[in-house]
Amino acid sequence: MSYPDPGAELPRLCFLSYRQIREFAVPVIAEYTGRAQIEVVDGTFGGALAIARDRVERGLADAFVSAGSNASILRAGLQAPVATIQLTGFDILQALIRARSIADRVGVVMYGQPIPELDAVKDLLSIEIVQHAYQTPDDARQRFEQLRREGFRVIVGSSLVVEFAEQAGLQGLLAYSLASVRKGFEDALELARVARLEAGRYEQLNGVLHSLQDAVLAVDRNHRIIAVNPPMQKLLERDAGALVGRPLDLLPPELSLRATLDAGHQESAGLLRLGGSDWIANRTAIRERGAIVGAALTLYEAGRIHEADTSLRVQQRRRQNTARHRFGELIGQSPGFIRAMQTARRYAHTDMTVLISGESGVGKELFAQAIHNESRRADRPFVAVNCASFPETLLESELFGYEEGAFTGSRRGGKRGLFEAAHTGTLFLDEIGDMPLALQSHLLRVLQEREVTRLGATAAIPVDVRVIAATHQPLRDMVAQRRFRQDLYYRINTLQLEIPALRERPEDIPSLLRMRVARAMEQLGSRLDAADLLAPWLPRMQSYAWPGNVRELENISERIAVFLMQYARPEDVDYGALRHDCPELFEGGAEPGPGDARTPRERALEALRISGGNRREAARRLGVSRSTLWRWANSPEPPSF
């Protein structure tokens, strides 16, 4: 017995037979040197199938060659190609001619069915021929014994029968011809070639199956497992050997593919719990020419989908939902501003809802971004929405998303809302006071339950979002007027942050102006020094009310930069001429007139004098709060900048 080299490139054939045909085939086997590796195995005593299975399991044979009953047994019991050495009528004729020279009574015992043509041959050869067919080796022996008892001395037959004859001292003649043996080997070679092609294809598919992170299992139409990849083996805590070929019923009922196999029922994104984890399950029917021949189950760990979802959201955030500003970029040294910064920094380290209040343009969004960027959510999305800039219905679908078909014109596949987009990050709700009352109830529900239900959907999606809201309106007054829901007010008002108006912190004006004018001049290509040039205007700027706060200051800074561009040298600047470019700075009323260079303290004292000491009136005249008026009036020195 010779074992072929498993790494060989040549097709590997396994020739399983009884001794007679084995010995007879030796010259044919020799012809295949260089074309195939042939292992010759003794298949006597019904052990052929066990040997063949072993070769299949160890991957040592691409195809098998055998004859008679052995071939039938292999075909029935082996998941591998089997070529049969077929007897032809010509083979039998040749054997009978040889037999005629020895005796005039010849017995024929063959595997399978009796050969009808033998009766015609009998007359032709003018000898007595009695034929029997057998199905099993025992059957073969009985048929042989019967002929022996009947006095037949020469028996033509299969390898097994020839062996019986020799053991009994009779003349046995093998019915096979070398041509039939050769044909058997040729068939086996062709089967091996096709099997290798299929194995290659299978290996590729198997490689794909094995490289998948998802757990995959497939069954044939008889509910037997035909494929199972490593993640599925791990999940089931059994290796492939213990699963492949076994009925699916042995596994937990959650994995059943019965409905898919029986009725073609497909399932996508079903949820099941197994091994202590949640899994998303897909069930698909495997069809061949329309008929269901098997089914496959794919499981994705729900946690992984979450991760993928988060990373997708993070990527999207990189594109659009990013907070750019940090505390380090905020300009301001006034006590009020520094207090606000310190408070905001403390808030950044919590996960609580913050309500930022302050006039328009004071920097509420800037603070919200800085809080986000200093929080543990810094590398997660920051999504900002201005509640005042959407009509009610649109704002609702923007915030909460909608399901496909939720309303006429809704997008296919639906749309996720900003709450979902901000998942794991921060949602900045600007101008929350402008949110319609009906929507306020919806928002409150989402904040309390920490899950959103898209419009038109039934299932809620859990969201982990920190909310920062901002308002320029007095929300408390709005609650009293029933324009803002009290319960929502208390829900979002957990941490309060008040950003003082710019006129209440004139100390911040010079640095903000210098910074903005310098940046604008640089962009315009001017080499003049903004800081020096601005100095003569500063008292005026500090006494101006800045109703648009820092946003207005930025706007005026740009106009100043354009104004200064017309001068080549600092000494040429006509300071009074700015009145034409920035008339608001030079308007009268409570504001200082043109050329007014008074300090805030002087202005506060003057206003108090005019108002007869009435602080409320003086503050109103100056456009500042009473506390600012008090601070200005009590500042010993003009504010430094």
Ligand SMILES: Nc1ncnc2c1ncn2[C@@H]1O[C@H](COP(=O)(O)OP(=O)(O)OP(=O)(O)O)[C@@H](O)[C@H]1O
């Ligand atoms: N302390 C600061 N330092 C630097 N820039 C600032 C500062 N405060 C505000 N800004 C700038 O002023 C502009 C207005 O700020 P922001 O949009 O944050 O104000 P807001 O209070 O949210 O306004 P609105 O209420 O109108 O939405 C922005 O360009 C911002 O960069």
